Amino acid sequence: MDAGIVSSTAPSSAAVTTPRHAARPVAGRLDGVRGVLPAACVIIVALVLGARSSTHFLDAGALLLHTGRYVEIGLLALALTIVIINGDIDLSVASNVAVSAAVLAIAYRGGAPIAVACMLAVLTGLVLGLVNGVLVAVIGLPSLVATLGTLAAYRGISEILLGSDYIGDFPDSFAEADRVTLFGTSAQRPLPLPLVVLLLTAAAFGFLLQRTNFGLRCLLTGSNSAATRFSGISTWRVRLQAFALSGMMAGAAAVLIASRLSSVSAGIATGMELPAITVVVLGGTSIFGGRGSILGTVVALFAVMAVREALAINNVQGETQDAVIGLILIASILVPRTVTRLRSRLVRRRVHT
């Protein structure tokens, strides 16, 4: 007998099991789709409930005009998806946003053109992201701890930079970019600029993860970093790059948030890391790394948005909205797992009888 396909089976039973295993690789490819499922269900439920509460709810104009805040979370979540797939986490993103926004505001106040100030903000984000990357990937700190440290440190830097100042008075061309609509779209059927930015960025990240060597390296690193290293891939470099990306997106989010609020203070974006991580996990990315998709993150972002808008239209306040999102987060892990468990128990029982 030659070594069988299945490690522990006789040849006769291998034939029986073939269909099961044949189905597996396909399931593997559908993994992304399955990961999106909980979030997709949430969107539908939220839209239906919202529509039943108010006839204005499904008005695209009203819905899309509220996207500003979510787009910032979305930008953070996209890069975090890559970081988390690598098996790391970046808790410092919101504090990074604050420093980047502070740099933007101070540069602008110091006389720099707004475009230069924006570029400085993105650059700041990148540098802070690199610092995280060095701490985690080069020095070898656990990412949870290292970025917990930089979460405090970066927030401190933004407080040192701004003190209790509010810096505003941005030029009209810059302020409230979230209200800018594109391609002559009207307020009734708007295509807000931030949404376009988000979708383009998401497309870029999707391409990066699914179609480039970098993406493959991330998926391999997060699945088994030792074996990946033994395949000649510098896992530290992959992780460093992901943190740099995360920092850069924090810089980009800082630009959007400064524009939307038309003012920057040290406390800006406080706590934004939690909704961003929530979106990533809700989108089916494994918190332990190695598995996840950009599509999932995008769908989850829209799910969070739909739920919040549906709750808001029913006059549910912010913290209760948070609580509902928290429940959905737990359920998104709990329900699929319970279903799988019940199904396998059912199968076992059927085998017995």
Place this chain on the structure above:
Amino acid sequence: MGETTAGLACSGVNKAFGGVPVLVDVHLNVRPGEIHVLLGENGAGKSTLVKIVAGLVAPDSGSIVLDGHDLAGRSVAAAQSVGVALIHQEPRLFPDLTVLENVWIDEPSRGRFRRSINLRSLGDRTRQLLDQLGCRVALDARVNSLSVADQQLVDIASALRRELRVLIVDEPTASLTPSEVQVLFGVLRSLRDDGVTIIFIGHRLEEIMSIGDRITVLRDGCVVCTLAVADTDEDELIRLMVGRDIESGIRTGGHTSGDVILTVSGLSSPGAFAGVGFEVHRGEVLGIGGLVGAGRTELLETIFGVRRRTHGTVVAGGHHIVRNADAIRAGLGLVPEDRGVNGLVVTRPIRENIVAPNMRTTSRRGVRRRSRETDLAARLIDRLRIKTLGGDQLPNQLSGGNQQKVSVAKWMAKELTVLLVDEPTRGVDVGAKAEIHGLLRELVAHGTAVIMVSSDMRELLSMSDRIVVMREGALTGELDGATADEESVLRLAAGAPGAAA
């Protein structure tokens, strides 16, 4: 079957995982006070059977009777309470805790209020248990500072705490040195003489012949037969395990005519080995012998540039190899010892595993080309005759031998100058073993050099053109593959009397 009176009797045990039968109507009678060996290829069901006995896995049907108690499908605690203990190849210990804590950690809390036990009061008793096993470690030493052999003894001491009736040892010798194996065997024999029934799982036939009283051979989840050690020999056992004859394939060594393609000189890695130097020629197999812990795995990792070095050089094809990228550019590949941990990303498709070290050829400007990836994977699966449903299958659905082939395949996409292989056939069944050996020979015939670390003496002697031997982090000698024998290798490896140290 009058002998079931006081022994362990498994009858009609069936178990399937996800519809795949692993054990089929297994009957096994173990007499009290014997060392009963379970023998079989990987995947024959040995480990599952003992896990069922130890209460870790519930059987689908059948009974496990010890002293009139049916243990089938009960818990680990239930099995423990009647005196069944399982010692696994990887000791079930807690690296951050002390020896004392590790021995007692699963002691049930006694008393009405589940009063906790004061650990300090248990010192003397623990010392006694360890002395009985000839283990001299300090009670407050952390387990992660002990050798694997001592860790196993601590594990056994923990089992001895209770009144022990059945001790199951699952591949305990895999990572022990010969002297440590002898110590362990001494312990097992004295336990047997005290009336403990021992079930022993092992792969090394010569060990089995020396320790066992009776042997039960399993194949494909079924019991083939049970026989007394005295009535059989190694050839018969192999035949029973495999179900057919296998040619032993002895190769005469000595093909060292090719040019030098890899030179290692004065190589040192802190805590692993120091001052190692040798040359490797085109088209030869250089075997590296030595005991476990001699620094052989670390040597391969350092040559491959994935472990820190303090001194020395590695030169391949005129290029210095310092970092891993250099090694790969020079055409080196490494098939590591533990394929599930270091060799393969078992939760990603075979295709991606094969693509991982070959991204340069499967992509253009960093963008993946799906068609090239698929072609590459298909070509290598075909060439290495990997039994799989395709490149999209996950490696953890393959047998050990086929996993190992994937681990080799990923290096075969490009011109390979030197392949480093670490224990290439550990945990691989006999059929796949022959295939992997054939594959290595094929590579050598095409001019690749193979550096092979192996603890399987037969493999080392039959495959190598030359053999260098390491002991405690240093090279102790070189042997010609044609004339080397077990004794000469062991003498260099273990520093037995007569060796030129």
Place this chain on the structure above:
Amino acid sequence: MKRFLQQRNLGIFAVVVALFAVFSAIEPLFATAANVERILRGIGILFVLAIGQMMVVATRNIDLSIGSTLGMSAMALAIVAKDHPSTPLVVLILIALAVGTLAGVLNGVLVAIAEVPAIIATLGTLAVYRGLVFTISDSGTVEAQFIPRAVKRLAITPTRNISWLVITGLIVAVIAWLVTQRTLTGRRLFAVGSNPDAARARGLPVTGITIGVFAAMGALAGLAGVLYVGQYGTVNASSVGIGFELTAITAVVVGGTNIFGGSGSVVGTILGCLVIGLLDNGLKVLRVDSFWQQAAEGAIILVAVVADTLIRRRQELRRALSRRSGVAWTPAS
């Protein structure tokens, strides 16, 4: 004493001493008994939370929800005290503890039985429990005037110059030290975190231990809630306990606990809290701009963790070296 300050704790102890020395040298007022008491009182709540978090982290889990749990307990206590002013102190404390324990048990069930990774489960309950704080308080504030004097006395009135806050912290520390160092049950926390597979294989009640440690964390968060009401008087839904989880984790990590489980000590955690307390108070006494405090806290975590990682790496190397000599041929056999 030597055992007390073994290995890693020694480094943190040195940091505590150094911080104290530096601050005292610059500002004489720093080293007064009154100020030391102020420092201790300042970290009382953090301390109770950090001890619990250390035990959770030891089991290779984490509890992000403790700030919200504290909030629920504090708010429950405050509302009962306001609506039923005659409620005895003991009942109020029991209510807070019960609320905290219940929240902890739910976390434990999610992690141990439903197998939701702790970081996600408690990220979820962080939001859910905060939502409950708002729901039960109707998004409001319970003003200090409604809080019975008995509760406020817990923090304010000194008993021989040491407030109940500090005494409670000490009692919690002693109990936690006894449990984690001296009992098998306590050592099992570390066993589960050190090698979960082995814990299961050897029949340790992993599920029970996990739920238990989360329940203990919840109870401690409840206790911290009582202390919070005592210290601050006013309980506001949108500020009570916000961000406490991060400070507690910081103290645990600075205290030398490995975030991947299996290690951790009460003494280290105490020292970790002291580092944070000293910095906080020292910068205040030196009249350093409050904007620098956050940055200093971040810096101290990073320094502590980098140092810890480097030391641990060196220890591992030394261990590898000594283990190698252990492999040597033993002629005795």
